[in-house]
Amino acid sequence: MVAPDCPNPRLGRIPAAEAAVMALIESVLSEYSIDRRRILVIGFSLGGQGTWFHESRHSDLFDGRLS
Numbered sequence: 001m002v003a004p005d006c007p008n009p010r011l012g013r014i015p016a017a018e019a020a021v022m023a024l025i026e027s028v029l030s031e032y033s034i035d036r037r038r039i040l041v042i043g044f045s046l047g048g049q050g051t052w053f054h055e056s057r058h059s060d061l062f063d064g065r066l067s
Helices: 009-013 015-031 046-057
Strands: none
Touching (some): 015 046
């Protein structure tokens, strides 16, 4: 499980923040043996907004069975 945290609600849609989250995910994928067909994105409250944002922009990365 990876749970990035954004200290400022406005940062979630800033390109540098998006790039940081994607770099974190790629780093985890390269470090650990992960089935890329089973990557889920979840969140609640402000994290829920982040999940919608990242899933809509990177839908090829996340498992769409739950959307």
